[in-house]
Amino acid sequence: MDSIIQMYFVGCIKINLKFIVILVILLSNNGSGLIAPVNVDKSNSAKLIIEHEKIAQNQSSRQGMDYGTNSINDEYMMELPVTVPSSSSSSLSSTLNINKTFFMSSNNSIVTSQVGSVVHLSCLVHVNGDETISWIRRKDYHLLTVGSTTYSSDERFSAIHYNETGDWQLMIKFVQLRDNGLYECAVSSHPSISLFVHLEVTESRAEIDGPIEKFLRVGSTLRLTCRVLRSIENPIYLFWYHNNRMINYDVHLGVNVTIEADNKFSELVIAQTTVNHSGNFTCAPSNAASASNVIHILNGENTIGLAAYGGAAGDSMNAKNQSIYVQTLLLLVIATYQFISQLQIS
Numbered sequence: 001m002d003s004i005i006q007m008y009f010v011g012c013i014k015i016n017l018k019f020i021v022i023l024v025i026l027l028s029n030n031g032s033g034l035i036a037p038v039n040v041d042k043s044n045s046a047k048l049i050i051e052h053e054k055i056a057q058n059q060s061s062r063q064g065m066d067y068g069t070n071s072i073n074d075e076y077m078m079e080l081p082v083t084v085p086s087s088s089s090s091s092l093s094s095t096l097n098i099n100k101t102f103f104m105s106s107n108n109s110i111v112t113s114q115v116g117s118v119v120h121l122s123c124l125v126h127v128n129g130d131e132t133i134s135w136i137r138r139k140d141y142h143l144l145t146v147g148s149t150t151y152s153s154d155e156r157f158s159a160i161h162y163n164e165t166g167d168w169q170l171m172i173k174f175v176q177l178r179d180n181g182l183y184e185c186a187v188s189s190h191p192s193i194s195l196f197v198h199l200e201v202t203e204s205r206a207e208i209d210g211p212i213e214k215f216l217r218v219g220s221t222l223r224l225t226c227r228v229l230r231s232i233e234n235p236i237y238l239f240w241y242h243n244n245r246m247i248n249y250d251v252h253l254g255v256n257v258t259i260e261a262d263n264k265f266s267e268l269v270i271a272q273t274t275v276n277h278s279g280n281f282t283c284a285p286s287n288a289a290s291a292s293n294v295i296h297i298l299n300g301e302n303t304i305g306l307a308a309y310g311g312a313a314g315d316s317m318n319a320k321n322q323s324i325y326v327q328t329l330l331l332l333v334i335a336t337y338q339f340i341s342q343l344q345i346s
Contacts, residue, residue, distance in 0.1 A: 101128045101189045104166065108196050113175050114232045115203045116287040120160070121170040123185035123195055131189045133168040135159065138182040138196075145170065177201050204231040204288035206238075208281075213294045222273050222295060226283035228264040235263040235285035243279045273297045 105124035113119035125133060135144045135157075144152045145159035160169040172179055180201040186194045209225045216222060228235060238259055239246050247268075248257045259266040263285065270277055278297040284290040 100126075101131055101187055101193065102126050103193070103195045105195065108198065110198045110200060112200045112202065112232055113172075114230075114287060115175055115177060115201060115289075117175050117233050119172050119175050119199065121172070121183055121185075121197045121199065123168045123170070123197070125166055125168060125185070125187060125195070127166065127187070129189075131187050133159075133161075134186045134188070135168075135170040136184040136186060138184050144183075172199075175201055177203060202230055202232060204285070205229055206283045206285050206288050206291040208283055208291045208293050210293070212292075213296070215296045215298060216273055218274060218297055218299045220273055222268075222270040222277065222297075224268040224281055224283070224293060226266045226268070226291065228285050228288050231264060231285075231288060233287060235287050238263045238266050238283065238285045240266070240268050241280075241282040241284060242277070275299060 103123070103125050105122055111119060111121060121135070123133065123135075127133070132147050134146045136142065137144055142152065144150065144157045148159050148161055150158050156173045158171050158173075160171055161167070162169075168185065170183060170185075180199060183197045183199060184194050185197065186192060205228075207227050207229055209227070214222075224240075226238070226240075228238070240248055240255075240257055242255075247253070247255045248259075254270050254272055256269045256271070257266065258269075266283065268281065268283075275297050278295055280292055280294055282290050282292040
């Protein structure tokens, strides 16, 4: 009977030892979070199981063994090496980088715009925490925006934030030449960091070919050609004005206007001019300085009068030149007479 009891307890010990070893292996491989992940050599684990089986058999052969004790000798304690995976260091460094505030756009970039257009200065930044983004105009250290709030009295300035990309943009509407210069995107981190953007503003202008003032006879053809120079952005529109009236669509009045697709070149043609076509003609692009010509449409009588005016003006100039010539000659004669008199006296 005693031998049967001994065999029962030995079997229980075997099962418990196997269960403990297998449980440790499973927890180590799965990384369940109860214990730290460990690297276990499966061959060593099998050896430990066999070794404990032998120990149990030796214990069963002993006579008078006390199976009621719960103590385990130190020489039978199993030590499993705990190692930290090598990838943990790289993952830790990447985690630290994610927690930093940094810019995702290049520093000292140059943005070119032209007078009258809308420009966006970009500041891509990864923010960790409650840092605030501010835009500052460097030439006078004027604070323009803080977060999404505009601090400038100039309503042309405003801040736009895109949450998806982390882009904090400074928008300037109706750009002027005075807006040219350096702008700073500052982050209120510790320590603070800044990104700089240089804005270059150019002024586009229209130009009409030929002289500023033209004279035509009634019934002749008027042809004006307008070009937009130094333009970075295409004009949205290009209008022709006769005095204060926009005439792009005055086909019924004999006006024919053609404009290229980019709105940088246009031609105005009036096949049969009349006296009513006299006046100021202006080429006005949407985002460039306009250009003007003065056109004089003259009938026959006005042409004769103009020629007579030109002849009278010429006669007047000739008379003036003759007067100067006579005066110069008279002074020369007087000087010569005085010189001869002095020689005779001496």
